[in-house]
Amino acid sequence: xxxxxxxxxxxxxxxxxxxxLFIIGSNPTEAHPIIGTKMKQAVARGAKVVAVDPRRxxxxxxxxxxxxxxxxxxIALINGIMNIILANGxxxxxxxxxxxxxFDQLRAQVAKxxxxxxxxxxxxxxxxxxxxxxxxxxxxxxxxxxxxxITEHIYGTDNVxxxxxxxxxxxxxxxxxxxxxxxxxxxxxxxxxxxxxxPDVLPGYQKVTSPTARAKFEAAWDVPIKxxxxxxxxxxxxxxxxxxxxxxxxxxxxPVLTDADxxxxxxxxxxxxxxxxxxxxxxxxxxxxxxxxxxGSFAEKDGTFTNTExxxxxxxxxxxxxxxxxxxxxxxxxxxxxxxxxxAYASPADVMQEIASLTPQYAGITFExxxxxxxxWPVPDAEHPGTKFxxxxxxxxxxxxxxxxxxxxxxxxxxxxxxxxxxxxRRLSHYNISTRYSEALDSYAxxxxxxxxxxxxxxxxxxxxxxxxxxxxxxxxxxxxxxxDRVLPGMLWMSFHYKESPANVLTNAASDKVTKxxxxxxxxxxxxKVI
Amino acid sequence: xxWITLTIDGRTVTVPKGTTVLEACRMNEIPIPTLCHDPxxxxxGSCRLCIVEIEGMRNLPPSCVTQATQGxxxxxxxxxxxxxxxxxLELLVANHPLDCMTCQKMGDCDLAKYAYEYxxxxxLFKGGERRHLPLDDSNPFILRDANKCILCGKCVRACExxxxxxxxxxxxxxxxxxxxxxxxxxxxESECVFCGSCVSVCPVGALTEKKMVGQGRPxxxxxxxxxxxxxxxxxxxxxxxxxxKVIGVTSNPEAPVNGKALCVKGRFGMDLIHNSERLxxxxxxxxxxxxxxxxxxxxxxVAQKLGEVKQEHGADAxxxxxxxxxxxxxxxxxxxxxxxxxxTNNIDHCART
Numbered sequence: 001x002x003x004x005x006x007x008x009x010x011x012x013x014x015x016x017x018x019x020x021l022f023i024i025g026s027n028p029t030e031a032h033p034i035i036g037t038k039m040k041q042a043v044a045r046g047a048k049v050v051a052v053d054p055r056r057x058x059x060x061x062x063x064x065x066x067x068x069x070x071x072x073x074x075i076a077l078i079n080g081i082m083n084i085i086l087a088n089g090x091x092x093x094x095x096x097x098x099x100x101x102x103f104d105q106l107r108a109q110v111a112k113x114x115x116x117x118x119x120x121x122x123x124x125x126x127x128x129x130x131x132x133x134x135x136x137x138x139x140x141x142x143x144x145x146x147x148x149x150i151t152e153h154i155y156g157t158d159n160v161x162x163x164x165x166x167x168x169x170x171x172x173x174x175x176x177x178x179x180x181x182x183x184x185x186x187x188x189x190x191x192x193x194x195x196x197x198x199p200d201v202l203p204g205y206q207k208v209t210s211p212t213a214r215a216k217f218e219a220a221w222d223v224p225i226k227x228x229x230x231x232x233x234x235x236x237x238x239x240x241x242x243x244x245x246x247x248x249x250x251x252x253x254x255p256v257l258t259d260a261d262x263x264x265x266x267x268x269x270x271x272x273x274x275x276x277x278x279x280x281x282x283x284x285x286x287x288x289x290x291x292x293x294x295x296g297s298f299a300e301k302d303g304t305f306t307n308t309e310x311x312x313x314x315x316x317x318x319x320x321x322x323x324x325x326x327x328x329x330x331x332x333x334x335x336x337x338x339x340x341x342x343x344a345y346a347s348p349a350d351v352m353q354e355i356a357s358l359t360p361q362y363a364g365i366t367f368e369x370x371x372x373x374x375x376x377w378p379v380p381d382a383e384h385p386g387t388k389f390x391x392x393x394x395x396x397x398x399x400x401x402x403x404x405x406x407x408x409x410x411x412x413x414x415x416x417x418x419x420x421x422x423x424x425x426r427r428l429s430h431y432n433i434s435t436r437y438s439e440a441l442d443s444y445a446x447x448x449x450x451x452x453x454x455x456x457x458x459x460x461x462x463x464x465x466x467x468x469x470x471x472x473x474x475x476x477x478x479x480x481x482x483x484x485d486r487v488l489p490g491m492l493w494m495s496f497h498y499k500e501s502p503a504n505v506l507t508n509a510a511s512d513k514v515t516k517x518x519x520x521x522x523x524x525x526x527x528x529k530v531i
Numbered sequence: 532x533x534w535i536t537l538t539i540d541g542r543t544v545t546v547p548k549g550t551t552v553l554e555a556c557r558m559n560e561i562p563i564p565t566l567c568h569d570p571x572x573x574x575x576g577s578c579r580l581c582i583v584e585i586e587g588m589r590n591l592p593p594s595c596v597t598q599a600t601q602g603x604x605x606x607x608x609x610x611x612x613x614x615x616x617x618x619x620l621e622l623l624v625a626n627h628p629l630d631c632m633t634c635q636k637m638g639d640c641d642l643a644k645y646a647y648e649y650x651x652x653x654x655l656f657k658g659g660e661r662r663h664l665p666l667d668d669s670n671p672f673i674l675r676d677a678n679k680c681i682l683c684g685k686c687v688r689a690c691e692x693x694x695x696x697x698x699x700x701x702x703x704x705x706x707x708x709x710x711x712x713x714x715x716x717x718x719x720e721s722e723c724v725f726c727g728s729c730v731s732v733c734p735v736g737a738l739t740e741k742k743m744v745g746q747g748r749p750x751x752x753x754x755x756x757x758x759x760x761x762x763x764x765x766x767x768x769x770x771x772x773x774x775x776k777v778i779g780v781t782s783n784p785e786a787p788v789n790g791k792a793l794c795v796k797g798r799f800g801m802d803l804i805h806n807s808e809r810l811x812x813x814x815x816x817x818x819x820x821x822x823x824x825x826x827x828x829x830x831x832x833v834a835q836k837l838g839e840v841k842q843e844h845g846a847d848a849x850x851x852x853x854x855x856x857x858x859x860x861x862x863x864x865x866x867x868x869x870x871x872x873x874x875t876n877n878i879d880h881c882a883r884t
Contacts, residue, residue, distance in 0.1 A: 012764065012788050033726065033794030034764045040695025184763035186881075188862070189855035195862035197853035197880045203863060208876055221871045226846075230869075230876030236850040245850045245877070247840040249833075251865060252854030253881055274836045281808055290836070291829050292821065294810035298760040299770055299777055299801070303858025305758045307765025307788065315858055318755035318770040319777060319804075323811020324826065328857050332864040334826075338834035341872040343864065351860035372756060372767075373787045428724055431761040431796050434856075437803035440671045440742055441796065444725070 007190060009179030009390045010143060011309045011376065016041040018177050020135055020142035023059050024052040024163070025074065025149020025521075030428040032147075032183050032308075039145075048139070050132045052077065053149065054423070055451075055493060056486040065132045068488065069122040071423055072153060072410040072522045078162045079407065080118025081133045082110045082169055090137035092171030099395070100168050102402035109404035121407070137170045141177040148185060148425070152520040154411045156512040161403040168400045174391040184308035186432075191306030194361065194377070199230030204359035220358055223341075232516040233259070234509060240268040247274040251328060252295065254283040257433050257502055260518035261474050261509035278331060281437060284499060294325040301327035303348045304370065306377070310387070312365055313374035410522035411510035418472060418524030420456065420492045422506055430497040448501040449482040451493040452527070457483045460527060467530040470494075472523055475505030478530055492525060537603040552594035552605055553581050563607060564616060564645045566734050567683035568595045571790050572692055578683050579619055580645065583607045591615055617649040623681050625656035626706075627735075634679075636736030638749040642681060660706060669717035672725045672741055672799045677709055680737040686710060686729035693792050698723045710737075725795040731782040732791065740779050742802060747773035756783050759797040760856060764788060766797050777804050837873065846874035853880040 015021075015038035029036030036058070043049060043062050051063035052074070060066040069077050085091055086107065096103050115126045136142050144167055150159040160182070167173040167180045184190050196203040202225075206213035214225045231239055237259070239245040248269070259265045269275055269288050277289035286292050300321040306312045321327065326334075329351065333343035345351050349367040356362050364379035375386040390396070414421045426432070429445035436442050450470065452462065462468055464483040469476060470492065479494065479501035487493045494503040508523040533548040539561055546555045551574065556563045567578035574595045582591035586604040591612060594605075606612065624646055631637050645651075667675035684701070687710060691697045698712050698721050712721030730738045754769035767786035771779045780798050782791035813829035814821040824832075840848050851873070853865040862880070869878035 032762050032764050033724075033796075034766055034789045034792055037694050037726075037792055041693070044692075044695060186763055186855035187758070187760050187765070188857065188859065189763060189880075191859040192853060192855045192857070192862045192880045195859050196866045197862040197878055198866075199876050199879050202870075203866070217870075221867065223871045223874075225870055226874065226876050228876065230847070230878060231850060233852065233879045233881060236852070236877065236879065239850070244848065246844050246848040247837055248850045248852065249837070250852040251861070252856045253852050255852070255881070258881060274840060276833050276837075280810060281806075282810055282814075286810075289814075290816050291824075291833050292810065292814040293829060293833075294812060294814075297804050297809075298757065298858075299804050301858070303860045305760075305765060306859060307758075308763035309765070309788070311765055311788065312859070313758045313765055313767065313787075314756075315760075316755050316757045318753075318757065318772050319775050322805070322809050324813070325809070325811060326826070328854075328861040329864055331830075332861065332868055334830055335833060336864075336868050336872045338830055339838065339872050343867075345864075348858065348860040351863060355859065355863050372785055374765075429795055431800070434803060435761070435796055435800050437806040437808065438796075438800040439802050439806070441800045443671050444795075 007390065008181040008183070008309045009173060010177065010181055011388050012038060014177050014389070015039055015143070016045065018042045018047050018141070018143050020048045020050070020139035022050045022052075022136050022142060022144045023063075024144065024146050026145050026147035026183055027053070027055070027057040027059070027425060028145065028147075028183060029058040031185070031426045033428060035183060048135050050135055054488050054491065064135060065128055067122075067124045067128055067132055069124050070488070071421055071491065072413075073122040074150060074159050075155065075162055075405055076113060076118050076121040076407045077124065077129075078166055079110050079113035079405070080115055080122070080129055081136070082106070082166060083113045083118070084115055084130055084133040085137045085169060086110060088133070090133065091169050095168065095171030099174070100400040100402055105404045106165055106169070106402040109406075136166070136172070139172070141175065142170070142172045143177060144172075144180045145183055146181070147183045149521060151182075151512070151515070151517050153522065154510050154512055154519050155408045156517045157514040158405045158408070162405040164400070165402050165405070168402060173400070174389075174393065174395070176389060179389060179391075182308070187307070188305040190308055190310065191304070191312070194306055194359070195355070199232055203355060204361050217358065220354075234511050234516045234518065237265055237268045240272050243271065246272060248272055249276045249278075250285060251278040254279070254285045254433060256284040256288070257499055257504060258496065259509070260504055260507040260520055262502055262504040263475050264509065278328060280325070281434070283433075293331055294323065295331065296321035296325045296327040300325065301329065301348070303329065304352065304367075310376045311374045312362070312370060312377060314367065314370050314372075411519055412473075412508045412523045414490065414524040418526050419490070420525050420527055421490055422470070422472065422492050422494065422523050422525040423521050424494050424496050424503050424507060427495045427497065430495065433497060433499065436497065436499070448479045448494060448498040450479045451484050451487045452481045453485060453487050453489045453491065454483050455489040456527075457481070460529065462527070462529050468527050469530050470506060470525050470527050472506040472508075472525045474508070477501045477503070477505055492527060535599060535601045537599050537601070537605060539605045540607055546599055550599050552583060552585070552597045552599050552603070555599045556594065556607060561607060563594055564648070565595060566641055566645075566681060567685060569685050569689075569732050571784075572685060572688040572732070575684055575688065578681075580616055582612060582615055584609050584612055613649065616645075617651060620646050620649050620651045621653070621655040624651050624653050625659050626661055627681070628678050629653065634736040635674075635739040635744050640736060641734035664709070667717045668741065669719035670725065672795065673718055673727060673730055674739045674741045674744065675711070675718060676737055677711065679735050680710055681735055682708055682710060683734060684710070685732040685734065686738060689728040689732045694726055694728050696722065696724065699729060725799065726793060727795070727798040728792055731793075740799070742799070743771070743779040746778040747771070752778070754781065754783075756785070759793075761796050761800070766793055768793055768797060770801065777801055841873060847877060849873050849875055850877040851875075853878060855880050
């Protein structure tokens with residue numbers, strides 16, 4: 001938004017040569033293990049690390065400075081760091097003058113966050129704030145990495161924009177080893193967004209509200225396209241609940257396990273007149289369906305995924321679909337044809353031709369060109385070699401726009417009745433919910449081990465490995481606990497991999513005002529021993 | 532870039548300054564045997580199999596740690612070189628189990644390949660002491676047979692230099708030297724996170740993928756490069772396919788993002804493809820129970836029901852969830868289905884997790 005383009009600005013293989021890594025709300029050694037290893041390679045070569053996380057992650061352990069902030073206080077923290085940078089004259093005046101606008105508003109906002117105030121809000125000592133500011137701002141180059149610890153808040157968009165502010169303030173963007181890098185959670189979340197599987201944009205982030213964009217697609221597809229944005233996922237759930245949405249077609253997702261406030265999601269889907277689920281397993285969502293369509297796994301089809309560094313790479317068919325399963329693309333084509341609009345594509349390579357013709361970032365991409373190494377978008381034409389890092393010399397929107405960001409509090413902080421703060425995330429040995437179907441992985445990590453601080457454990461009379469009941473305002477579950485100082489006192493951490501202890505019956509469906517991302521990272525819970 | 536010219540086996544070759552003699556040979560397709568070398572790891576110079584003759588140098592220098600210099604004259608296949616290599620191989624084989632027939636590594640073993648090429652007999656040092664160490668099968672992923680280890684140290688370097696974990700190292704001395712986790716603990720009790728990088732660099736059968744044992748020989752297996760379906764890093768690897776079944780995953784050194792490195796999920800989690808709970812037929816719910824259906828029945832029903840909802844309540848009464856786990860092409864088609872066929876912008880996916 002600030003730069004005008006939503007993707008990792010740099011490349012994964014720039015990481016080992018980084019001078020400074022500023023890692024916030026991200027646990028790469030578990031959630032993105034290979035990116036984590038590249039970060040550790042950078043550390044071995046002398047890179048400095050600032051880690052910002054309430055949880056003692058592996059990167060926090062190797063960091064030069066670990067800012068152990070209270071969950072949800074990121075905006076105050078970054079405003080405070082920018083305050084320190086300006087107070088010491090560490091900002092990049094040339095970059096600010098030449099490539100940005102809105103600096104005065106930012107300066108006024110940041111002035112409200114002197115280090116002492118920020119320290120009180122975040123729980124981070126002042127000297128650590130100063131050291132972090134110094135390391136990041138005075139480096140020759142520095143990269144920011146963030147993941148869902150930043151976005152899974154009701155003010156996730158603001159969290160992201162303030163990180164962009166920090167990078168522009170110090171001129172750490174738009175060159176090799178300098179940028180702002182979201183580590184995208186899922187294999188093809190970048191691609192699904194690029195392809196316009198979103199209610200407000202057509203492929204290539206072309207707005208449905210733009211008459212020019214619509215005209216281009218209407219000409220290509222020979223149908224009118226609606227000019228109003230559609231519903232985002234949380235709104236679909238509400239609309240289903242209110243009978244405004246009557247039918248849903250769900251491919252390759254399991255919202256009943258993965259969306260916040262899972263019991264509410266289940267109820268909403270049960271309210272539908274008709275539900276079709278297309279998946280490779282009979283997921284919890286599929287169990288609610290009227291029709292279940294068996295899809296082929298990634299090994300059973302051709303296609304492409306786009307990774308977090310914008311690299312479009314081939315997926316190659318290795319085996320025939322299991323049983324009567326069919327590749328998702330074939331099922332969609334069949335349905336379109338039966339609904340009276342023939343999708344006559346001979347292969348995914350054929351579909352890519354149409355994608356390239358309508359999506360500027362993918363214009364120069366063909367399966368043949370992707371070969372074994374892929375291409376990083378934007379690839380504007382058939383000769384273009386792809387783009388290693390974004391915003392060199394100029395942002396996608398022209399000048400980078402500083403945004404003054406107000407400090408906000410989570411939707412449901414702990415209180416007397418639900419005194420512990422629940423935060424959720426991923427573990428190394430599992431990926432969302434599908435890896436449970438790997439016998440090898442499941443036998444290695446068969447059950448949830450919720451993390452609880454020793455102080456709380458002692459107060460509650462809970463021992464390592466015991467079973468506890470966890471309850472929030474929305475639901476309850478049972479899980480085993482691990483007593484560890486990886487989490488702060490007053491905090492409980494769980495993964496969402498296990499349907500036997502489905503963390504999302506607890507989580508809060510309050511969501512970000514722009515992206516509608518749920519606040520998976522903060523809600524109030526209470527814990528009691530199971531007797 | 533500064534270039535230097537040297538002569539290898541009578542051929543004049545030109546390479547960039549800073550190139551080792553081994554790299555100069557490999558760039559020019561001149562074969563040199565190695566056991567401890569890997570281009571992704573630091574050069575160690577321990578196996579001595581890559582020795583060559585260089586004019587003006589005493590002894591036989593190992594080519595992997597010798598820089599090529601201007602005017603250098605190198606010979607890679609002289610009798611002296613080949614005899615020395617053979618002696619090294621005889622020493623290794625003297626204390627190596629010769630159960631090649633049942634070894635998982637058969638057909639892909641570097642020691643066996645060179646032993647064959649150099650006509651090693653195993654007779655030269657026959658009767659020496661042999662190791663009898665226990666097998667480590669303490670975990671679901673990696674089998675470790677220390678008796679087959681040739682102490683090349685590649686696993687030690689991969690664990691330290693690529694993964695930054697340093698779980699593995701040498702212990703003991705001389706004949707008793709071993710590689711393993713601290714205190715010789717089994718993998719399962721060590722700090723190992725089972726990325727399997729050690730397996731991917733092991734030149735012999737000391738470290739193998741447990742689930743692939745008995746599943747197929749290298750010459751029966753087709754390797755298909757593809758992109759991992761889990762996190763957003765986009766690692767590439769080879770699916771190993773035999774008789775239409777994925778039997779495991781091996782590293783592909785050409786992978787643009789990750790090279791040979793993978794994590795436990797990518798390397799060892801692909802047995803989910805053939806999980807017995809996979810859906811294999813369309814299902815239609817009748818009276819609360821799922822009943823198997825043909826594709827025609829299922830697809831006609833879906834088309835008809837979606838059509839009815841559109842007719843009665845309008846296109847916006849239908850919502851479509853696409854998937855961050857599916858391909859670009861499928862996501863493109865799904866949003867086209869929503870927008871052009873159904874006629875709604877109600878299309879989303881869990882973009883935010």
